[in-house]
Structure formats: C-alpha cells, structure tokens
Amino acid sequence: MDPSDAPPLHIVCAACRMENVLECPPPNFIPRCANCRRNLPVDAPGVTREITAAEFEQEVMNCPRPVVIDFFSSREGGLRTIFEMVALEMVGRAKFVRISSKDNPDLAGRYMSGHCPQMVVFKGGRLVGRRTGEQSESSLRAFARAHCVL
Numbered sequence: 001m002d003p004s005d006a007p008p009l010h011i012v013c014a015a016c017r018m019e020n021v022l023e024c025p026p027p028n029f030i031p032r033c034a035n036c037r038r039n040l041p042v043d044a045p046g047v048t049r050e051i052t053a054a055e056f057e058q059e060v061m062n063c064p065r066p067v068v069i070d071f072f073s074s075r076e077g078g079l080r081t082i083f084e085m086v087a088l089e090m091v092g093r094a095k096f097v098r099i100s101s102k103d104n105p106d107l108a109g110r111y112m113s114g115h116c117p118q119m120v121v122f123k124g125g126r127l128v129g130r131r132t133g134e135q136s137e138s139s140l141r142a143f144a145r146a147h148c149v150l
C-alpha cells in the first residue's frame with residue numbers, strides 16, 4: 001500500500017492542548033506542536049499504546065502501516081522509554097503498540113518465541129521480524145527501520 005494512504009496521527013499537545021495532525025513525516029523528524037512549538041509527548045495516544053487481544057485484528061492485522069509490537073511482562077524497564085522514543089521518530093511510517101504477555105497469553109503463545117521483552121514486526125498481517133531481549137536505543141532503531149521502510 002502507498003504510505004500516503006496511511007491515516008494521519010492525531011496527537012494532542014500536553015502544553016497547550018492543541019490537536020496536531022501528523023502525516024508521513026520525513027525520517028528523524030521530531031514532532032513539535034504547531035501552536036506552541038514544544039515537542040509533542042512521546043507517550044501521546046497514537047504514538048505508542050497498549051492493546052489487548054480484542055484489538056489485535058484491527059490494530060495489527062488490518063493496519064496499512066508496519067506494526068512494531070513490544071511484548072512485555074509486568075516488569076517495566078528502560079525499554080519502554082526507548083520504544084517510545086523510536087516510535088516518535090517514526091510517526092506516520094509505522095505503528096508502535098505494546099502488548100502485555102501476561103494479560104494476553106493467547107497472543108503471546110501464538111506470536112512470541114521465547115521470553116520477554118520481545119519485539120515483533122507485522123506487515124500486511126504477517127510477522128516479518130523478531131528481536132528478543134533488552135535492546136539499546138540504536139539496536140531498536142536499526143531493527144524498526146530495517147522492517148518499516150515504506
């Protein structure tokens with residue numbers, strides 16, 4: 001699918017509450033609020049969010065963009081911050097979602113191989129990449145970019 005067909009993301013600025021609409025930005029673009037010029041929040045809905053098994057079909061299998069999934073266990077690590085930073089850099093080109101392996105054992109059993117934390121990438125409803133274990137920022141960025149070139 002042509003990336004220009006991907007739906008734009010709507011991110012609300014945490015400072016001035018203005019809604020920013022982001023369409024396919026260039027690589028390494030850091031989204032800033034069009035109104036107050038502050039950086040948009042990395043944890044804004046639409047940049048990364050946690051999804052459940054009930055949403056998997058719609059959010060992952062039917063997504064026109066590549067989807068990077070962070071399968072996580074209950075332990076919160078530095079990986080979440082890194083994941084959100086890389087997600088922000090790739091706004092409009094890939095979707096980043098988080099799935100609790102503990103709360104969604106069926107999804108974890110079907111799509112995970114080995115233990116958490118684990119990143120997988122889906123494209124057009126097919127699993128095309130996997131990375132297991134803690135990641136540095138540069139390795140997660142390289143992994144996401146390698147699988148999300150549009």
Ligand SMILES: [Zn+2]
Pocket residue numbers: 013014015016017018033034035036037038
């Ligand atoms: Zn603002």
